[in-house]
Amino acid sequence: MRLQVDPASIGDDRFRVTVTDQAGAPVETQRVRLTFEMREMDMGENQLIATPAAQASYEVSGAPMSMVGEWQITVTVRRAGVRDVDVVFTVPVGE
Numbered sequence: 001m002r003l004q005v006d007p008a009s010i011g012d013d014r015f016r017v018t019v020t021d022q023a024g025a026p027v028e029t030q031r032v033r034l035t036f037e038m039r040e041m042d043m044g045e046n047q048l049i050a051t052p053a054a055q056a057s058y059e060v061s062g063a064p065m066s067m068v069g070e071w072q073i074t075v076t077v078r079r080a081g082v083r084d085v086d087v088v089f090t091v092p093v094g095e
């Protein structure tokens with residue numbers, strides 16, 4: 001799983017998640033959710049749901065990261081018939 005954050009600033013960002021299997025083939029998903037938390041302090045959680053954008057990739061735009069610093073983004077992928085998979089990313093966020 002891959003996460004791209006553009007431009008990784010406070011304010012509007014675009015998030016793209018690419019979900020492929022080990023061979024690089026697209027994985028069929030039911031839901032791709034992003035959960036945002038600041039690592040250094042308890043600011044609560046924000047969530048966004050990404051929608052299909054291109055083959056194997058899901059996108060969503062928003063402003064869930066409201067402070068400069070290191071954010072933890074947990075991407076949760078739901079597929080039919082198996083447990084949800086969480087992958088945690090750490091993203092430095094600037095102004």
Ligand SMILES: [Cu+2]
Binds near residue numbers: 038041043067069
């Ligand atoms: Cu903070």
